[in-house]
Amino acid sequence: MMLEQLAQALADLEEDEVLEIVRKQLEAGTEPLGILQACQQGMTEVGDRFEKKQYFVSDLMMSGEIFKQVGLVLEPHLKSSTRISGGAVVIGTVQGDIHDIGKDIVVNMLKSADLDVTDLGVDVPPAQFVDALRETNASVLCMSGLLTLAFDSMKETIKQVRDAGLRDEVRIMVGGGPVNGLVCEVVGADDWGADAQAAVRLAKNWLEVGAGA
Amino acid sequence: MNASMNDKKSLYETRRTRIEKTIALKPVDRIPTAFMGMAFAPRYMGMSIADFCEVPENRTEVTLAAMDKLGADVWDGINALPCGRIVPSLTSAWLSHIAAPGRELPADSLWQVQEAEVMKPEEYDVILEQGWPAFLEQYYPRVIDMDELKESRVWVRANLEHVKQRCREHGYVPISFGGTSIPFEYLCGGRSMGRFYIDLYRNKDKVKEVMDLMMPHMILEGIHTAEVSGIPAVWVGGWRSASSLIAPKIWDELVFPYFLELTHALAAEGIVSVLHFDQDWNRDLERFKELPAKMCLLNTDGMTDLRKTKEILGDHMAIMGDVPSNLLSSGTPGDVSNYVRDLIRDVGPTGLILCPGCDAPINAKPENMEAMVAASREFGRTE
Numbered sequence: 001m002m003l004e005q006l007a008q009a010l011a012d013l014e015e016d017e018v019l020e021i022v023r024k025q026l027e028a029g030t031e032p033l034g035i036l037q038a039c040q041q042g043m044t045e046v047g048d049r050f051e052k053k054q055y056f057v058s059d060l061m062m063s064g065e066i067f068k069q070v071g072l073v074l075e076p077h078l079k080s081s082t083r084i085s086g087g088a089v090v091i092g093t094v095q096g097d098i099h100d101i102g103k104d105i106v107v108n109m110l111k112s113a114d115l116d117v118t119d120l121g122v123d124v125p126p127a128q129f130v131d132a133l134r135e136t137n138a139s140v141l142c143m144s145g146l147l148t149l150a151f152d153s154m155k156e157t158i159k160q161v162r163d164a165g166l167r168d169e170v171r172i173m174v175g176g177g178p179v180n181g182l183v184c185e186v187v188g189a190d191d192w193g194a195d196a197q198a199a200v201r202l203a204k205n206w207l208e209v210g211a212g213a
Numbered sequence: 214m215n216a217s218m219n220d221k222k223s224l225y226e227t228r229r230t231r232i233e234k235t236i237a238l239k240p241v242d243r244i245p246t247a248f249m250g251m252a253f254a255p256r257y258m259g260m261s262i263a264d265f266c267e268v269p270e271n272r273t274e275v276t277l278a279a280m281d282k283l284g285a286d287v288w289d290g291i292n293a294l295p296c297g298r299i300v301p302s303l304t305s306a307w308l309s310h311i312a313a314p315g316r317e318l319p320a321d322s323l324w325q326v327q328e329a330e331v332m333k334p335e336e337y338d339v340i341l342e343q344g345w346p347a348f349l350e351q352y353y354p355r356v357i358d359m360d361e362l363k364e365s366r367v368w369v370r371a372n373l374e375h376v377k378q379r380c381r382e383h384g385y386v387p388i389s390f391g392g393t394s395i396p397f398e399y400l401c402g403g404r405s406m407g408r409f410y411i412d413l414y415r416n417k418d419k420v421k422e423v424m425d426l427m428m429p430h431m432i433l434e435g436i437h438t439a440e441v442s443g444i445p446a447v448w449v450g451g452w453r454s455a456s457s458l459i460a461p462k463i464w465d466e467l468v469f470p471y472f473l474e475l476t477h478a479l480a481a482e483g484i485v486s487v488l489h490f491d492q493d494w495n496r497d498l499e500r501f502k503e504l505p506a507k508m509c510l511l512n513t514d515g516m517t518d519l520r521k522t523k524e525i526l527g528d529h530m531a532i533m534g535d536v537p538s539n540l541l542s543s544g545t546p547g548d549v550s551n552y553v554r555d556l557i558r559d560v561g562p563t564g565l566i567l568c569p570g571c572d573a574p575i576n577a578k579p580e581n582m583e584a585m586v587a588a589s590r591e592f593g594r595t596e
Binding site: 013099148151 | 312457496537538541542
């Protein structure tokens with residue numbers, strides 16, 4: 001019951017209430033993983049409300065902040081727990097572009113969906129994306145950019161992924177302010193996310209069916 | 214005055230009247246077309262972005278030259294007077310450090326806002342205690358060299374009339390000069406978007422108190438720049454306060470009331486607010502009916518639905534937009550031409566100024582900008 005209340009409080013962006021329930025549940029001996037999963041349910045509800053246009057970007061950012069605070073409280077307790085990742089994703093803002101806000105929202109949403117996220121930051125050269133894909137065995141690559149200049153970097157990164165022989169194993173999405181279907185086609189990505197929730201849905205779908213499918 | 218100068222003067226006046234009539238929602242002989250492409254101009258004319266940024270005369274001359282080259286017969290005006298160095302002016306608008314070409318960035322790359330939490334949360338109290346101007350004096354050195362900022366302001370004051378004269382000589386009407394915004398945008402720049410949005414939930418009352426204290430200064434800034442320039446229109450920015458970004462309960466309290474107050478205060482002084490509104494504002498277009506009638510020009514970037522805007526606000530305010538940046542950089546001339554044709558058909562023939570959305574990007578294809586100009590020529594006549 002308390003975990004349902006926790007999920008609801010997170011969905012309603014009630015930060016103080018969320019943190020109070022988390023602490024009380026830990027004190028009561030509730031399994032940390034169960035607490036985390038309740039928070040993930042809350043985040044899923046946040047995403048649903050965003051899709052229904054009941055929530056907006058500021059709400060996504062606040063939910064991400066609350067989830068981060070919960071993570072800080074739970075982290076020491078989670079080490080001994082077993083977590084099953086939903087899959088690995090590499091993400092970054094492409095070379096020549098230093099905008100991180102949209103990318104960071106997506107990172108928070110992906111993490112709350114229990115995916116292993118490797119965030120390369122901003123102004124990421126193509127080779128760094130390729131190296132990260134190799135190191136993590138990630139099957140999803142997300143590239144972000146706010147400038148139209150980012151399109152060339154996205155295209156070049158996809159070329160280098162192909163040259164490295166990884167293209168068949170990796171599904172690639174692009175996103176950011178000026179990105180649309182035309183841009184997706186021009187740079188050679190598999191799909192594009194109009195917003196953070198769309199990006200998370202795409203990544204989860206791809207990971208469920210297998211990246212190369 | 215020779216015949217050619219007389220012709221230019223007459224052309225300038227014709228264009229000025231056309232733009233004024235459009236803002237007043239009166240019929241015009243053709244859809245006015247405005248240039249917007251701060252970084253496109255130097256790239257198009259073969260000048261490095263660093264040279265464009267560092268030498269203020271370059272901004273004026275290269276912008277006018279790019280407009281001439283694209284089609285001197287088509288441009289009625291430019292969204293803002295191309296006067297002064299870009300980096301200091303952007304710093305003032307964003308309250309953030311601007312990474313500049315030739316300094317932190319390669320010489321021919323685009324300037325970029327460096328998102329960082331420069332203003333700390335405890336400084337809301339400092340603003341309340343010391344006032345906004347005093348706070349700004351201590352804040353600016355964190356994001357820009359003060360000598361550079363002062364020199365830039367001195368240059369603008371000394372050269373304003375000359376730059377206006379250069380625009381007149383080319384026959385291009387500067388639609389606005391100077392800028393202001395609501396407190397939301399300045400605080401968001403200083404705190405960083407990530408931190409400020411959280412403040413809106415955790416510390417809303419304090420943020421509102423600070424905004425109320427700041428607001429008179431935002432209004433005075435707008436009135437002052439219009440007085441100094443003699444151009445009765447001011448750029449009023451909105452980007453991170455957009456409807457698609459902010460929850461309604463916050464937008465209704467911390468965004469819209471301030472735009473309302475600002476635009477009405479400017480209108481009372483006879484000043485048009487050029488609402489440079491990036492992002493998607495569709496959710497709240499109905500509220501825009503509360504803004505002063507025929508004293509605002511809604512300048513959007515391709516993300517706000519202009520057909521819906523026309524339907525809701527068509528008898529209330531003019532629209533300036535909105536060939537999207539991604540179309541100009543990644544589309545074809547045919548795509549651009551069709552976009553302009555459809556826009557004029559659906560959003561004209563009154564109350565529309567055609568221009569690139571937000572700003573033609575640095576990597577807009579020249580043939581696409583030329584296609585926009587050609588489409589204006591082909592489809593812009595209303596008589």
